[in-house]
Amino acid sequence: MAPGETLGVVGETGSGKSTLAKAILGVLPSNATVKGELVFRETLLTQMNDETLRKLRGKDIALIFQDPMTRLNPLMTIEDHFVEEIQAHESVSAEEARSRALEALVSMGIHESRIKNYPHEFSGGMRQRIMIALALVLNPSLLVADEPTTSLDVIVEAQILEILQDLRRVYKMSLLLITHNLGIVAEVCDRVVVLYAGKVAELGPVREIFHRPLHPYTQGLLASIIHLETKELHSIDGSPPDMVTPPSGCRFHPRCPYMQSICVKTVPPLVEFSPGHFAACHFGEKFL
Amino acid sequence: MIGVSEEVTPGEVNLLRVQEVEVHFPVKMPLIQQLVSREKQVVHAVDGVSFDLRRGEILGLVGESGCGKTTLGRTILRLLEPTSGRIFFEGRDISHLSQSKLRPLRRRMQIIFQDPHASLNPAMTIGRAIGHPLQIHGIVRDAEELRRAVLEIMGEVGLTPEDQLYDKYPGDLSGGQKQRAVIARAMILDPKLLVVDEGVAMLDMSVRAKVLELMLSLKQRYGLTYIFITHDLATAKFLCDRIAIMYLGRIVELGPAASIYAEPKHPYTQALLQVIPIPDPDKRRKKILPRGEVPDAIHLPAGCRFHTRCQSVLPTCGWEGRDFIELLDEYLSSISVAANEKEVLGSIEEWWAKGFGAGRKIDEKDPQKLVEKVKDILTKALPAMARAVQSVELKGDSVIVQFRTPDQLLRTSVANDTVECLLYQQSNSTVPH
Numbered sequence: 001m002a003p004g005e006t007l008g009v010v011g012e013t014g015s016g017k018s019t020l021a022k023a024i025l026g027v028l029p030s031n032a033t034v035k036g037e038l039v040f041r042e043t044l045l046t047q048m049n050d051e052t053l054r055k056l057r058g059k060d061i062a063l064i065f066q067d068p069m070t071r072l073n074p075l076m077t078i079e080d081h082f083v084e085e086i087q088a089h090e091s092v093s094a095e096e097a098r099s100r101a102l103e104a105l106v107s108m109g110i111h112e113s114r115i116k117n118y119p120h121e122f123s124g125g126m127r128q129r130i131m132i133a134l135a136l137v138l139n140p141s142l143l144v145a146d147e148p149t150t151s152l153d154v155i156v157e158a159q160i161l162e163i164l165q166d167l168r169r170v171y172k173m174s175l176l177l178i179t180h181n182l183g184i185v186a187e188v189c190d191r192v193v194v195l196y197a198g199k200v201a202e203l204g205p206v207r208e209i210f211h212r213p214l215h216p217y218t219q220g221l222l223a224s225i226i227h228l229e230t231k232e233l234h235s236i237d238g239s240p241p242d243m244v245t246p247p248s249g250c251r252f253h254p255r256c257p258y259m260q261s262i263c264v265k266t267v268p269p270l271v272e273f274s275p276g277h278f279a280a281c282h283f284g285e286k287f288l
Numbered sequence: 289m290i291g292v293s294e295e296v297t298p299g300e301v302n303l304l305r306v307q308e309v310e311v312h313f314p315v316k317m318p319l320i321q322q323l324v325s326r327e328k329q330v331v332h333a334v335d336g337v338s339f340d341l342r343r344g345e346i347l348g349l350v351g352e353s354g355c356g357k358t359t360l361g362r363t364i365l366r367l368l369e370p371t372s373g374r375i376f377f378e379g380r381d382i383s384h385l386s387q388s389k390l391r392p393l394r395r396r397m398q399i400i401f402q403d404p405h406a407s408l409n410p411a412m413t414i415g416r417a418i419g420h421p422l423q424i425h426g427i428v429r430d431a432e433e434l435r436r437a438v439l440e441i442m443g444e445v446g447l448t449p450e451d452q453l454y455d456k457y458p459g460d461l462s463g464g465q466k467q468r469a470v471i472a473r474a475m476i477l478d479p480k481l482l483v484v485d486e487g488v489a490m491l492d493m494s495v496r497a498k499v500l501e502l503m504l505s506l507k508q509r510y511g512l513t514y515i516f517i518t519h520d521l522a523t524a525k526f527l528c529d530r531i532a533i534m535y536l537g538r539i540v541e542l543g544p545a546a547s548i549y550a551e552p553k554h555p556y557t558q559a560l561l562q563v564i565p566i567p568d569p570d571k572r573r574k575k576i577l578p579r580g581e582v583p584d585a586i587h588l589p590a591g592c593r594f595h596t597r598c599q600s601v602l603p604t605c606g607w608e609g610r611d612f613i614e615l616l617d618e619y620l621s622s623i624s625v626a627a628n629e630k631e632v633l634g635s636i637e638e639w640w641a642k643g644f645g646a647g648r649k650i651d652e653k654d655p656q657k658l659v660e661k662v663k664d665i666l667t668k669a670l671p672a673m674a675r676a677v678q679s680v681e682l683k684g685d686s687v688i689v690q691f692r693t694p695d696q697l698l699r700t701s702v703a704n705d706t707v708e709c710l711l712y713q714q715s716n717s718t719v720p721h
Binding site: 012013106111112113123125126153154156158162180181182183184187189206207210211220224225227230234236239 | 462465496497500523525564617621636
């Protein structure tokens with residue numbers, strides 16, 4: 001991910017989107033093993049000790065969850081949330097922390113008089129804006145947003161997405177946007193990663209993915225979007241695999257309309273079919 | 289007007305008639321507050337809704353959370369009792385029918401909820417869950433017949449292989465399969481009306497289409513009538529014959545799906561349509577979004593309930609005292625306001641709003657200065673709001689901002705739609721510039 005870039009991570013339930021986000025932030029459950037490399041600005045996150053990671057998390061890499069109430073403590077005022085977070089990372093006075101909190105809140109359209117309120121006194125959209133303000137108050141360079149608008153109403157969703165885009169422009173912040181909503185991806189992302197059963201099926205610039213999808217799963221996913229121009233419904237046969245014993249070869253093969261014998265036997269490598277456009281399909285070139 | 293007789297009206301083409309239905313919930317208040325406040329506070333969940341539902345029709349109830357669509361759906365099935373208004377099912381007034389009289393009717397009206405996981409008892413096998421309604425209504429004679437009926441309906445909804453899935457538990461099924469089981473359980477009673485409350489919202493895109501197709505094919509085969517409750521206008525477009533757009537307890541627009549989508553009349557409908565993402569990165573566009581969020585349903589806005597957020601708002605739409613307080617509050621909290629201005633205006637707590645007026649007691653030496661300042665702030669308001677102000681003047685010991693009374697909002701027929709919006713009312717009188 002480049003600075004200032006918005007990368008969309010799409011996939012269905014169980015595709016591993018949220019697990020990926022948790023891995024980046026190092027907040028996986030203790031029984032998880034992480035292999036491979038997670039590099040953040042030339043440092044290996046995967047080799048960092050807990051203490052260093054904790055300093056980075058929240059300050060340089062921030063996270064927004066789907067449900068704001070899982071992040072906000074119902075017994076703490078909004079102001080306390082901010083002061084706690086700022087003081088955990090920077091040695092500033094409570095006074096200064098408060099004034100920064102106020103600034104962050106007002107920039108999100110929350111009235112300054114409400115800083116002493118408790119989370120339950122706000123609407124869903126306001127809580128999500130408070131979460132964003134909390135995530136951004138320390139000026140992170142990477143924001144990981146896991147389904148940030150899924151629990152919101154459509155108009156508020158559009159408002160929040162607009163705010164996220166503005167922030168990205170102003171602060172050159174990178175945004176990793178995890179969503180199952182391909183319409184949102186088309187509207188806000190620069191690049192897209194399509195996950196299927198824990199693996200990258202396709203990766204590329206948003207235009208390429210939408211106009212020239214190479215992986216049959218991406219094709220099926222795009223066809224199944226119900227939008228205003230939809231004349232006919234499409235779906236992908238079957239259901240996502242059991243991840244305890246995932247299918248052999250290409251994990252999508254049991255549901256793929258173009259399945260051949262090689263798909264059952266060999267795991268397809270992620271190949272760059274055109275500049276920046278990768279797909280893990282044995283027959284990717286056929287769809288070029 | 290239809291009579292109150294409980295007899296089924298012969299030749300009734302409407303499966304359902306909903307007439308001016310209101311559903312209000314009392315607000316729970318601490319005892320002290322109950323004693324102090326004279327008014328009883330209520331949530332106006334559904335506040336005067338009327339429509340007819342023809343047999344074999346799919347009606348979409350569309351709106352954001354809190355608009356009352358779910359409450360309306362449940363009231364239609366008499367899972368809730370309406371506060372006022374009437375509901376006729378197959379020509380029979382069921383508005384206040386007792387539970388024992390409702391029970392036999394319930395076979396003909398079923399509901400499907402959003403979350404299939406929550407709808408199925410995790411400790412009950414799929415076969416038992418689907419067959420449960422038959423046992424409750426005492427329709428089957430023996431276990432053999434029950435099993436046969438369940439397997440048949442499982443085949444109908446595509447829960448196959450039936451024999452294998454019969455003894456499975458909900459935890460063994462995928463989301464799509466669970467929703468099929470919920471549909472089978474509703475269908476096994478051979479209902480006439482099916483209320484589907486966000487029935488596909490929790491499903492993944494790739495299986496959503498399959499479930500929608502199932503609902504359509506069941507409708508064809510069994511002559512079902514649907515009420516499809518959703519916040520998703522794209523899905524509603526595909527499925528529904530007619531669409532009712534709800535906002536804060538009222539239907540603001542109702543019409544054939546084709547006409548609602550081709551030419552949305554109400555500004556709220558227009559806003560909802562505009563925010564649907566277009567899955568094409570080449571068609572990105574700047575959206576004009578309604579301001580703020582849905583107001584609470586306890587203290588409803590005057591006039592048109594959407595006026596506080598509307599893009600096409602008129603001076604006659606219902607501007608009131610608290611709209612001014614909000615404007616003032618916004619102004620006072622903006623960083624650029626100088627201290628001496630704040631001094632003139634006073635703190636927001638000193639201001640009151642009541643009905644179409646707002647005001648503040650004067651304590652300073654130069655009250656005219658306050659009047660001028662208020663007028664100045666009003667120039668920063670939306671033009672429609674500014675023009676709705678009748679007067680800003682000194683009355684006794686107070687400064688009063690008085691708004692005009694709004695025009696009466698009527699249901700108006702526009703082409704094929706019924707719209708509740710002043711923009712379409714002939715009698716619409718606007719304030720001169």
